[in-house]
Amino acid sequence: xxxxxxxxxxxxxxxxxxxxxxxxxxxxxxxxxxxxxxxxxxxxxxxxxxxxxxxxxxxxxxxxxxxxxxxxxxxxxxxxxxxxxxxxxxxxxxxxxxxxxxxxxxxxxxxxxx
Numbered sequence: 001x002x003x004x005x006x007x008x009x010x011x012x013x014x015x016x017x018x019x020x021x022x023x024x025x026x027x028x029x030x031x032x033x034x035x036x037x038x039x040x041x042x043x044x045x046x047x048x049x050x051x052x053x054x055x056x057x058x059x060x061x062x063x064x065x066x067x068x069x070x071x072x073x074x075x076x077x078x079x080x081x082x083x084x085x086x087x088x089x090x091x092x093x094x095x096x097x098x099x100x101x102x103x104x105x106x107x108x109x110x111x112x113x114x
Contacts, residue, residue, distance in 0.1 A: 020069050024099070029054060029062045034088070034096060037072075042085040072093050 024030045027058070031109050044063065048054050063086060066072040069093035077083040088096065 011057075021098075023065060024069070024071070025060050027065065029058060030066060031060055031099070033059070033066070033086075034070075034099075037086065037088055042087060044084060044086070061094075066092075069095075 001076075032051055033047065034052060036042070041047055044056065044059055047059055048056055061082055063072060063074070067074050067086075070089055071087045073089050073092075075085045075087060077085070
């Protein structure tokens with residue numbers, strides 16, 4: 001009796017990118033931060049002032065994670081008082097397009113349920 005040769009191997013989720021998506025979606029403020037940046041609100045103080053319920057501590061944790069993943073870049077200006085701004089990196093732009101596609105998929109799933 002011939003044994004069939006295995007053609008496909010088990011595919012697992014990409015570890016780093018899966019963890020990144022889980023972390024970003026797990027932080028309820030990340031998507032809000034992306035919206036603020038898209039509207040040219042890129043200073044942490046302004047972000048806190050524009051969003052009810054967002055605290056400086058939570059925002060700083062969110063921004064730090066996004067910088068660590070390479071989605072956002074922290075810009076420091078040598079001024080008095082010091083000024084800090086954030087912007088989306090080239091990688092971050094690609095990542096945000098993926099998040100947009102996930103949102104479209106979610107909307108399709110919700111439409112199918114109704």
